[in-house]
Amino acid sequence: xxxxxxxxxxxxxxxxxxxxxxxxxxxxxxxxxxxxxxxxxxxxxxxxxxxxxxxxxxxxxxxxxxxxxxxxxxxxxxxxxxxxxxxxxxxxxxxxxxxxxxxxxxxxxxxxxxxxxxxxxxxxxxxxxxxxxxxxxxxxxxxxxxxxxxxxxxxxxxxxxxxxxxxxxxxxxxxxxxxxxxxxxxxxxxxxxxxxxxxxxxxxxxxxxxxxxxxxxxxxxxxxxxxxxxxxxxxxxxxxxxxxxxxxxxxxxxxxxxxxxxxxxxxxxxxxxxxxxxxxxxxxxxxxxxxxxxxxxxxxxxxxxxxxxxxxxxxxxxxxxxxxxxxxxxxxxxxxxxxxxxxxxxxxxxxxxxxxxxxxxxxxxxxxxxxxxxxxxxxxxxxxxxxxxxxxxxxxxxxxxxxxxxxxxxxxxxxxxxxxxxxxxxxxxxxxxxxxxxxxxxxxxxxxxxxxxxxxxxxxxxxxxxxxxxxxxxxxxxxxxxxxxxxxxxxxxxxxxxxxxxxxxxxxxxxxxxxxxxxxxxxxxxxxxxxxxxxxxxxxxxxxxxxxxxxxxxxxxxxxxxxxxxxxxxxxxxxxxxxxxxxxxxxxxxxxxxxx
Numbered sequence: 001x002x003x004x005x006x007x008x009x010x011x012x013x014x015x016x017x018x019x020x021x022x023x024x025x026x027x028x029x030x031x032x033x034x035x036x037x038x039x040x041x042x043x044x045x046x047x048x049x050x051x052x053x054x055x056x057x058x059x060x061x062x063x064x065x066x067x068x069x070x071x072x073x074x075x076x077x078x079x080x081x082x083x084x085x086x087x088x089x090x091x092x093x094x095x096x097x098x099x100x101x102x103x104x105x106x107x108x109x110x111x112x113x114x115x116x117x118x119x120x121x122x123x124x125x126x127x128x129x130x131x132x133x134x135x136x137x138x139x140x141x142x143x144x145x146x147x148x149x150x151x152x153x154x155x156x157x158x159x160x161x162x163x164x165x166x167x168x169x170x171x172x173x174x175x176x177x178x179x180x181x182x183x184x185x186x187x188x189x190x191x192x193x194x195x196x197x198x199x200x201x202x203x204x205x206x207x208x209x210x211x212x213x214x215x216x217x218x219x220x221x222x223x224x225x226x227x228x229x230x231x232x233x234x235x236x237x238x239x240x241x242x243x244x245x246x247x248x249x250x251x252x253x254x255x256x257x258x259x260x261x262x263x264x265x266x267x268x269x270x271x272x273x274x275x276x277x278x279x280x281x282x283x284x285x286x287x288x289x290x291x292x293x294x295x296x297x298x299x300x301x302x303x304x305x306x307x308x309x310x311x312x313x314x315x316x317x318x319x320x321x322x323x324x325x326x327x328x329x330x331x332x333x334x335x336x337x338x339x340x341x342x343x344x345x346x347x348x349x350x351x352x353x354x355x356x357x358x359x360x361x362x363x364x365x366x367x368x369x370x371x372x373x374x375x376x377x378x379x380x381x382x383x384x385x386x387x388x389x390x391x392x393x394x395x396x397x398x399x400x401x402x403x404x405x406x407x408x409x410x411x412x413x414x415x416x417x418x419x420x421x422x423x424x425x426x427x428x429x430x431x432x433x434x435x436x437x438x439x440x441x442x443x444x445x446x447x448x449x450x451x452x453x454x455x456x457x458x459x460x461x462x463x464x465x466x467x468x469x470x471x472x473x474x475x476x477x478x479x480x481x482x483x484x485x486x487x488x489x490x491x492x493x494x495x496x497x498x499x500x501x502x503x504x505x506x507x508x509x510x511x512x513x514x515x516x517x518x519x520x521x522x523x524x525x526x527x528x529x530x531x532x533x534x535x536x537x538x539x540x541x542x543x544x545x546x547x548x549x550x551x552x553x554x555x556x557x558x559x560x561x562x563x564x565x566x567x568x569x570x571x572x573x574x575x576x577x578x579x580x581x582x583x584x585x586x587x588x589x590x591x592x593x594x595x596x
Contacts, residue, residue: 004497011526015519020510024499024520027506030439031498031537031554034401034429034491049339051358051371051379054082057101059376064115065367066168067317067338070385071120072101072370072378073113079104079122083385086455087118088149089133095149095456099385104132105150115367116166116184116215122151127159129173136458137169138199139184145199156201157181167215167266173201180207185218187233187250206230206252216266217318221273222252227260229273237269237285243300255283257302267316267334273302278310280323288319289351290334307331308353317368323353330356330363330371338383340369356381396488399448399472401434403427403533403558405488407450408472409465415478416452416463422482423452423463426572427533427558429491434535437495442536442553444584448472451556451574453591455482460593464555464574466586491533498537499524501545531559532571539573542594551578555589570595 005025012021054072057080062073069083069090080101081090088095091104104122107130112123119133119140130151131140138145141154157173165172170184181201207213207230210222219233219240230252231240241255255271258281263274269285281302282291292305308325315322320334320341331353332341342356356371359379365372369382398408407425409415416423428450435445446469453462500506502520512520524540532540539545539554555576574589 004495008497008499011523015523017516017519017523020512020516023510024507027500028497029500029537031496032434032437032443032493032535033496034493034533034535036403036489036531036533037492048383049342049357049381051342051356051381054101054378054380057378060372060378061376062113063365063367063370063372063378064113064120064166065370066115066117067340067368067382068385069115069118070367070370070380071104071113071115072372073110073122075376077107077109077111077125079107079110079113079120081120085149087134087147089118089120091120091132091150093150107151112164114164114166114171116170117168117217119166119169119171121154121164121166121171123161123164123173127157127161129154129157129161129164131171134169135199137185137197139166139169139171139197141171141183141200143200154183154201163212165213165215167220168217168268169197170215170220172213172215174210174213178209180204180210180213180222186215187220204252212264214264214266214271214316216271216316217268219266219271220252221255221264221266221271223261223264227262229255229258229261229264231255231271237298238300239266239269239271239284239298241271241283241300241302255302263314265314265316265321267321268318269298270316270319270321272314272316272321274311274314278312278326280305280308280311280314280321282321286351288335288349290316290319290321292321292333292352294351313366315367319349320368322356322366322368324363324366328353328355330359330366332356338369340382342381396490398474399428399430401427401429401491401493403489403491406474406477407452408448408474409450410448410467410470410472413465413467415475415482416465418454418457418461421454421456422478423454424482426451426453426462427491427556429535429556434493437493438536439495440536442581444468444586449556449586451558451572453572460591462572462574462591464587464589466584493535496534496537498534498540500538501541503541504538504545533558540571542571544594546592547575552576553578553581555581555586 009021059075060072061075064071071081082098082101085097092102093105109125110122111125114121122130132148132151135147140148142152160176161173162176163174170186173181182204183198183201185197207222212223214221222230232249232252235247259275261273265272270290271284273281283302285298308323308328308331310326311323313324322332333353335349336343362374363371371379431447448467450465534557552575556574558572573592576589580588
């Protein structure tokens with residue numbers, strides 16, 4: 001039988017790194033992979049990839065969504081929201097997650113909505129604009145940077161607003177006289193303040209007369225009356241349609257190579273445009289197929305998609321695209337994280353359109369995990385929202401390794417808090433299950449490890465609880481309980497060899513060529529679509545390795561790519577001094593969070 005180190009050597013040779021194989025195999029470190037094997041759901045819940053009617057609301061006239069919360073405007077002028085709520089983006093005055101829609105507090109007579117990553121906007125019949133939710137970049141527009149869990153009047157707007165738009169962390173109002181106002185991370189080009197984000201609306205003169213605006217993660221598009229598309233912001237992955245080495249543009253400029261356009265959409269690193277004939281043009285990044293072709297390399301030049309044809313509406317998520325086609329019906333392509341493409345295989349990514357099963361032909365609007373039908377009913381699908389309470393994991397054995405759900409704690413151990421605010425339970429590990437796979441015998445062979453964090457604190461402080469062998473119980477969350485993760489994902493340990501990050505000193509000393517560096521990245525990241533939870537070994541670094549030296553070791557890594565939580569997609573790392581690890585003082589670990 002091939003040993004793990006022999007298998008790693010073979011992988012390195014196939015990748016063209018044979019001359020470095022001896023050193024790299026020596027640098028490889030044993031780890032215990034905590035692989036996700038099952039997600040716990042209530043038996044009454046429908047399969048999450050199949051659209052189902054959202055109960056309790058309707059008829060709706062407009063919808064909007066991010067991957068973690070959803071909003072519907074009803075015919076009576078009220079606004080309802082549901083999903084994750086760590087930044088108050090549901091607007092109900094709390095920061096509690098909601099599986100079912102709740103009324104956005106204090107809003108009536110609303111005629112339009114716009115939805116960002118964790119904030120939302122509403123335009124009333126009188127022309128007033130309200131915003132709520134995350135406000136770290138000033139996207140609520142109330143001259144502060146404090147999250148707002150209920151609607152707040154946007155300062156400095158008159159009553160001539162005709163439409164709204166929202167990017168991930170930006171907000172826009174288009175006025176009847178052609179003026180465009182922006183706030184948040186909107187890259188206001190003529191602002192005196194060099195900071196890119198604004199906490200109150202400011203005029204964007206270069207966009208005067210714009211018909212509509214589409215915001216991505218950190219780039220924006222504007223559709224002009226003559227059909228031109230202007231783009232500004234980050235040009236990483238060539239998402240601005242600008243084939244230069246200038247990776248940032250503050251001044252909006254036309255995207256070349258487009259016919260007259262009637263609609264636009266922007267994802268995290270790709271851009272879409274629709275012409276009057278119903279043809280979609282795409283450019284920018286394509287790592288997950290979101291651009292709609294098989295070439296992963298970024299492309300600045302817009303390219304027409306052969307399918308879908310005769311499109312009448314399009315939408316873009318972070319790494320996926322959606323369209324309503326008169327020929328193909330509702331379709332999507334790109335990244336199927338959370339089953340947002342309606343496919344059973346959660347990690348599927350596709351470079352060509354697939355039908356969104358379960359959506360019939362009377363769909364009139366589409367958004368991320370959300371569709372509006374002609375009768376005003378709203379359909380939803382995907383794993384990006386909570387679907388119930390913490391009692392989901394009642395059927396799981398106490399002490400099982402899992403991500404989310406309710407914690408199993410020794411008697412007498414109280415739920416941790418941060419200055420009186422209850423922390424969110426993130427995960428727990430049964431060390432007796434891990435021990436057979438711990439090649440270095442670094443971890444205690446018995447006991448139970450649980451980690452908590454305050455998701456409402458920008459610093460996200462955490463608490464690590466380690467208990468030796470003994471009885472555990474599953475307490476109910478205290479009154480006014482914390483933000484909850486969605487359901488529970490069971491974790492199963494298995495041995496794995498890990499390679500050091502390409503940025504590490506040991507790897508840098510090998511003097512990789514550009515081709516070798518890329519090949520090494522591919523070997524390290526060969527299963528980038530799968531969540532990486534692990535103990536020990538080399539961490540899967542997203543940005544920078546913050547460890548101060550070899551005495552700091554990885555205790556636990558949790559990857560939130562698969563679990564909808566208002567951390568955003570990213571990884572949490574708990575590092576521990578080798579001396580604390582050796583004496584079993586696991587509660588001495590320190591934490592780092594890095595967004596992907």
